[in-house]
Amino acid sequence: MNSKPLLSIVSSARATGTARAIAARRVAAALVFGVSAAVLASAPVQAASITSLVKSVKFDDDKGVASDLGTGLDPNALDEQGNPLLVLAAREKSDKVAALLLDNPKTKIDAEDRAGENALMLAALNGDLDLVKLLITKGAQVNKTGWTPLHYAAANGNDDIAKLLLGYSAQVDALSPNGTTPLMMAARGDHMSTAKLLLDSGANINAKNQIGLNALDFAKQYKAPDAIKGLSARMAQSGGQSDNAAAPQNGAK
Template identity: 45%
Template structure:
């Protein structure tokens, strides 16, 4: 219902039927988010602006701030109790997923403190953390696992976090996932394993690491 009401407000705005002052506030707000202008965001909030209002592309302000690396605004928004931390953009991405992907460790911590959902159907925050190549990728992945993220979560096509890490992420994240019990033998809907993902980009050290984990899972005498 909340998303529906936001959509109605947005359509009214686009059609030019909102009062001029409301239109200006809307424009000022999203300009401020893009510029990481937390002072203006705070001012508009104090005047009653709805911090859950989506932008014209239906992206929630918190998700947008994280996408734009507008960290001052993101920190302000995540501390406001009325902000819906589960709101998603048109691609189905929420704030925890975006913070994990963009390497924003303190905001991942704050979102977890807000009880953001770690597990969800389809793409999950752990997939995004596994894809992250930033300096905090390992710490973020570990935090999500400590918060009981399902380690073999499947995307809509069956891709797991280990597969994503094998192709896109850091080697230490691959290692952590294997040490914590990720299944290296799983295949996605295309029949690809984590080793296949690593082979696509010629990551030999990752291939060797996953192969060793597969051998360790098998009885002696088998590859």
């Protein structure tokens, strides 16, 4: 005879029956939505694996990333903020992980985060010349609609990267959604050496954004002394007209 109290046996039977009923409903729901019970059961493990993968990306742990991808995880997976792994690697300057991801044929090199930023843009912003070179070599788009890698390089005065991008036919007067050019971004940050590089490459000093501001206006608004002095002298030299008086190259909105 079973030594367990009757109440315990009844409770256990009920619990077992309830567990079986719940399991049956999960399987039924999975079948209705075309998802196998095995996939349903593995969901928490998958979530945990993505968390581990994102952590490895942030710490530039290429071996950890390789191990996680080896289990079948997507190299284009997103973190909780919607950042593709390659974009996250560029943001964190995790160059070893970025190189690993770029060697994976499934990786989408121009994938964007929720703000429309891609890996090349963030590498240009961070001054990560080696990663910029690698991304371009792997086929990253130098020009894109809206904000471009050249805007981002100019914003932080990363001259070497701006020069590299221009060498790969970056549009010197690319327009952001509000009509801002890379020259305006250089002026805003008081990066006169970058501004000179852009002007020498044909940037239109008289170009205006949607609210009618040109690069010199940006320099004045953001109290950028070197840019104010340099752009004022450049405009005086040209009699108020840029060396490239034609309409700016567009190709972007």
